Amino acid sequence: MTTRAVTASGVTTPVAAPQRSVTDLPKAHLHLHFTGSMRVATVRELAAQHGIRLPASLTTEWPPRFETADARGWFRFQRLYDAARACVRGEADMRRIVREAALDDGAEGSRWLEIQVDPTSYAPFVGGITPALEIVLDEAAAVSAEPGATQVGVIVAASRMRHPLEARTLARLAARYAGVGAGAVVGFGLSNDERRGATEEFAAAFSIARRAGLALVPHAGELLGAQAVTETLDAIAPDRLGHGVRAVEDARVLDRVVGDGVALEVCPLSNVSLGVFDRAEDVPLRRLLEAGARVALGADDPLIFGSRLADQYATARVAHGFSDIELADLARASVAVSRAPSDVRAAAERDVAAWLAKTSAPAEPGGRGLPPTSAEAPAHGRTDVPAEHY
Numbered sequence: 001m002t003t004r005a006v007t008a009s010g011v012t013t014p015v016a017a018p019q020r021s022v023t024d025l026p027k028a029h030l031h032l033h034f035t036g037s038m039r040v041a042t043v044r045e046l047a048a049q050h051g052i053r054l055p056a057s058l059t060t061e062w063p064p065r066f067e068t069a070d071a072r073g074w075f076r077f078q079r080l081y082d083a084a085r086a087c088v089r090g091e092a093d094m095r096r097i098v099r100e101a102a103l104d105d106g107a108e109g110s111r112w113l114e115i116q117v118d119p120t121s122y123a124p125f126v127g128g129i130t131p132a133l134e135i136v137l138d139e140a141a142a143v144s145a146e147p148g149a150t151q152v153g154v155i156v157a158a159s160r161m162r163h164p165l166e167a168r169t170l171a172r173l174a175a176r177y178a179g180v181g182a183g184a185v186v187g188f189g190l191s192n193d194e195r196r197g198a199t200e201e202f203a204a205a206f207s208i209a210r211r212a213g214l215a216l217v218p219h220a221g222e223l224l225g226a227q228a229v230t231e232t233l234d235a236i237a238p239d240r241l242g243h244g245v246r247a248v249e250d251a252r253v254l255d256r257v258v259g260d261g262v263a264l265e266v267c268p269l270s271n272v273s274l275g276v277f278d279r280a281e282d283v284p285l286r287r288l289l290e291a292g293a294r295v296a297l298g299a300d301d302p303l304i305f306g307s308r309l310a311d312q313y314a315t316a317r318v319a320h321g322f323s324d325i326e327l328a329d330l331a332r333a334s335v336a337v338s339r340a341p342s343d344v345r346a347a348a349e350r351d352v353a354a355w356l357a358k359t360s361a362p363a364e365p366g367g368r369g370l371p372p373t374s375a376e377a378p379a380h381g382r383t384d385v386p387a388e389h390y
């Protein structure tokens, strides 16, 4: 099968023919936000249903471009995210989001999804943070039993924009639902603008989560550099970092990330969209791996960035020249650093080996070998992004 890459100038150029479908590659998805996971068609339907007018960036001008990682770019991102979140008005909407995320992820080879949710945002519509979380967990368990869906665990995420005491409340809630496998809380996170709030003030919340056996997965090292990574390692001793890519800015910090065994949830196309790096080629994926870091690729917010999970693997192939063996290693790492239960791990491990053992699928004359992974093709104009990646 021939793959083509669309360059920044819009020129389509052939690149090395991929041998295997990245969609078929079994993997785990560890960085996906609840609202940001929504299909763009879904947010439009919910907006119409609730009589909400969406910004053009979610309608005629989708997907948006932010260009800069400065406060203005983040503000625009946050405003769009808030606009999407405002369309989620109750239990049915929440269940739909979990369900579609599980089915869409499953269609892209995901065997295990850790979806990140801050129940505070939806609490007003369902009677509090406890019912909000229970709805997400209940639907996660239900959809995980369906054919074609990935298995869904849940990460409860506190926001840096809110008081650290609220984070402690959320951590206690997360701890009550801690468990193993689909429909359980498996981790505790900290999200939103890294430049807001002092990381150490959230340490007490993470201590509660740690005692409950949850994975500690705060965001750090995306909008801020290596110093923020150090502060997070000092304050929280996380299992993984959301992003963490800017640890590369200081070799000693990266060494510490590796030495401490902290995995990185790298979201290449999110980084490019938000201007953390100019082009997909600039995301330091190889440098992180060469330094010994364990990396799990994630999509972050497909609704806002216009790219889903398989697109991240396609980018590793197209922008970074990853071989199929290297892609298989990435997929294995994503499972290894996840909280997937042992049966899911074993099946994924076995099926990654089977994926590698497969020879190249012959291209169908005049068409794609496999159907697309989602209704919307990845549309990402400013860098080299795979136009076809199946």
Ligand SMILES: [Zn+2]
Residues within 6 Å of the ligand: 031, 033, 191, 219, 242, 300
């Ligand atoms: Zn994120």
